[in-house]
Amino acid sequence: MSTFASFFRKELTARKRTDKITALTIIFLFLGVLAPATAKFMPKLLEKFGDSMTDSGMTITVSEPTALSSFSQFFGNFSIGLIVMIVMESGVFAGEYSSGTLIPVLTKGLKRAKVYFAKLLTVILLWTVYYWISFSVMYGYTAYYWDTGVVNNGFIAGFSAYAYGLYLLILTAAFSAMASTGIQTLIAVGAVYLGDSLLAMVPKLSDWLPCRLIKVEQIINGKEQPDVLLPAFGVTAALSIAAVIISKHIFDKKPI
Amino acid sequence: MNILEISELRKSFGDKTVLDGLTLNVPEHSIYGFIGRSGAGKTTTMKIVLGLLRSDSGEVRVAEEKVSFGETATNRFIGYLPDVPEFYGFMTAAEYLRFCGEITGMQGDDIKTRSAELLEAVGLKNEKHRIKGYSRGMKQRLGIAQALLGRPKLLICDEPTSALDPVGRKEILDILQNAREQTTVLFSTHILSDIDKICTDAAILEGGKICLSGGISDLRSKMSSEGYELELSRPEEAAIIAEAFGCETEGCRIVFSEKQHSIGDLMRSLADRSIRPVHLTRLERTLDELFAEVIGK
Numbered sequence: 001m002s003t004f005a006s007f008f009r010k011e012l013t014a015r016k017r018t019d020k021i022t023a024l025t026i027i028f029l030f031l032g033v034l035a036p037a038t039a040k041f042m043p044k045l046l047e048k049f050g051d052s053m054t055d056s057g058m059t060i061t062v063s064e065p066t067a068l069s070s071f072s073q074f075f076g077n078f079s080i081g082l083i084v085m086i087v088m089e090s091g092v093f094a095g096e097y098s099s100g101t102l103i104p105v106l107t108k109g110l111k112r113a114k115v116y117f118a119k120l121l122t123v124i125l126l127w128t129v130y131y132w133i134s135f136s137v138m139y140g141y142t143a144y145y146w147d148t149g150v151v152n153n154g155f156i157a158g159f160s161a162y163a164y165g166l167y168l169l170i171l172t173a174a175f176s177a178m179a180s181t182g183i184q185t186l187i188a189v190g191a192v193y194l195g196d197s198l199l200a201m202v203p204k205l206s207d208w209l210p211c212r213l214i215k216v217e218q219i220i221n222g223k224e225q226p227d228v229l230l231p232a233f234g235v236t237a238a239l240s241i242a243a244v245i246i247s248k249h250i251f252d253k254k255p256i
Numbered sequence: 257m258n259i260l261e262i263s264e265l266r267k268s269f270g271d272k273t274v275l276d277g278l279t280l281n282v283p284e285h286s287i288y289g290f291i292g293r294s295g296a297g298k299t300t301t302m303k304i305v306l307g308l309l310r311s312d313s314g315e316v317r318v319a320e321e322k323v324s325f326g327e328t329a330t331n332r333f334i335g336y337l338p339d340v341p342e343f344y345g346f347m348t349a350a351e352y353l354r355f356c357g358e359i360t361g362m363q364g365d366d367i368k369t370r371s372a373e374l375l376e377a378v379g380l381k382n383e384k385h386r387i388k389g390y391s392r393g394m395k396q397r398l399g400i401a402q403a404l405l406g407r408p409k410l411l412i413c414d415e416p417t418s419a420l421d422p423v424g425r426k427e428i429l430d431i432l433q434n435a436r437e438q439t440t441v442l443f444s445t446h447i448l449s450d451i452d453k454i455c456t457d458a459a460i461l462e463g464g465k466i467c468l469s470g471g472i473s474d475l476r477s478k479m480s481s482e483g484y485e486l487e488l489s490r491p492e493e494a495a496i497i498a499e500a501f502g503c504e505t506e507g508c509r510i511v512f513s514e515k516q517h518s519i520g521d522l523m524r525s526l527a528d529r530s531i532r533p534v535h536l537t538r539l540e541r542t543l544d545e546l547f548a549e550v551i552g553k
Contacts, residue, residue, distance in 0.1 A: 001358050003359045003360075003361060006355060006358035006359050007359060010344065013346065013347075014344065014346055017346035018346060100338065100341075100342040101342050101343060101344055103308070104336070104338070104341070104343065104356070104399075104402060105359060106328065107306050107307075107308065107328070107331055107334070107336045108328075108356060108359055108360050108406070109328040109329070109331045109332055109359075110328075110359045110360075112326075252326065253326070255303075255308065255309055256308055
């Protein structure tokens with residue numbers, strides 16, 4: 001087994017034995033089911049709620065749910081899974097700094113580049129697998145209950161949200177490599193997210209920011225074409241690559 | 257051959273100078289004790305030797321190859337046991353050794369046989385639990401096993417016995433002594449009795465430099481006998497002897513310097529007066545006192 005493969009396998013085994021894999025499986029499956037379930041049962045709940053409000057003169061009319069409702073719910077909820085994963089992975093590097101477990105590994109001569117990319121690859125792999133499991137579960141149930149033909153560019157929208165999550169997780173890994181603790185990592189990721197959201201209030205900038213990638217409501221209902229996302233894709237990809245290059249450089253020089 | 261050669265090593269952290277021209281040579285197959293107070297710079301020195309820390313100036317050679325910061329090529333000669341060894345808690349000892357073997361590119365069969373040998377040598381052969389439940393002593397023992405896995409030429413241990421009870425300490429010292437056949441051992445400590453027990457050579461680090469170093473027998477010869485301590489059964493007897501020799505008493509005890517009074521005269525005096533001593537001991541400067549004296553300079 002190559003030295004890289006050995007360290008990569010260690011990363012996966014660690015997550016399995018610390019029950020992270022179990023937790024992620026439960027959460028992401030749940031999110032996949034939640035979207036169609038919410039879409040299906042929300043109208044009934046609102047109707048019941050509406051009945052009890054008629055005395056005060058309020059009426060609630062709810063239109064029949066479609067596949068669009070399910071997709072829409074998914075894009076609203078998937079960030080829960082993303083946040084869980086960001087918190088879990090905030091210590092991907094920083095955890096080993098504080099525990100000192102990297103010292104024997106590096107002193108035995110395992111190249112820092114291999115350590116860096118094995119950890120980065122693990123984070124990317126986890127997000128890729130779990131996001132698409134969640135999306136597939138959502139899609140499966142949605143297709144079962146409704147006609148998915150009404151959804152425009154569903155997979156592109158799905159990919160867009162995936163890309164946004166991937167970017168935030170790459171940032172998490174990058175900050176973790178540069179920071180000393182998981183908390184510092186989370187603060188840094190939070191600050192970037194906040195900056196992104198604030199800048200998005202400026203109309204001229206909004207299409208160029210990473211957070212544009214999760215505003216896909218108008219794409220799935222056909223009011224916007226997917227190519228409006230291209231500037232945001234470009235910027236997000238560039239930011240991700242920059243984060244990797246800078247953090248790897250810092251990791252290579254870090255006293256452990 | 258010297259397995260480790262350090263010359264004129266300097267390192268400062270901000271305005272604090274830790275190493276100020278440290279020069280040290282460790283001969284092959286020695287057990288070399290590296291003594292110093294807490295904060296003297298022992299761990300700093302070791303980290304520089306391992307390429308984990310960059311020195312400000314000076315040169316380090318391991319097996320005659322130069323050590324550079326960030327490059328771990330010279331680490332193929334070194335096995336390292338950190339002062340608070342931490343290993344992946346989710347693995348068992350055997351799994352951890354296999355992992356270490358794999359990341360150093362050892363062959364599968366070699367890993368198996370070597371792991372079994374070492375786990376037996378450190379007394380962890382039958383331990384099937386995960387590392388997260390290990391005591392400090394067990395982690396130290398696993399630490400030595402992983403450090404020796406690749407048959408290193410130099411085993412560096414940072415305070416391997418510091419936080420252990422006497423039994424644990426003895427176990428570790430025995431393992432290190434046995435390791436001498438296969439490798440050279442350099443270990444840092446501030447527990448001088450450990451040096452006394454197993455070291456062949458030692459060096460004292462103080463003020464950023466080595467202020468005393470050499471073979472243990474050389475160092476011991478510096479601890480020449482200073483005098484004698486005589487203990488008698490009654491203070492009156494002590495007073496009599498003290499008056500005869502012009503010394504002071506401490507209760508029933510008198511300390512003589514061999515320079516002032518010959519031991520023969522003392523024993524004759526006791527016999528003449530029919531005084532039976534409780535004990536008559538030759539005082540040797542202990543390593544502790546030597547250390548304190550060197551540090552005090």
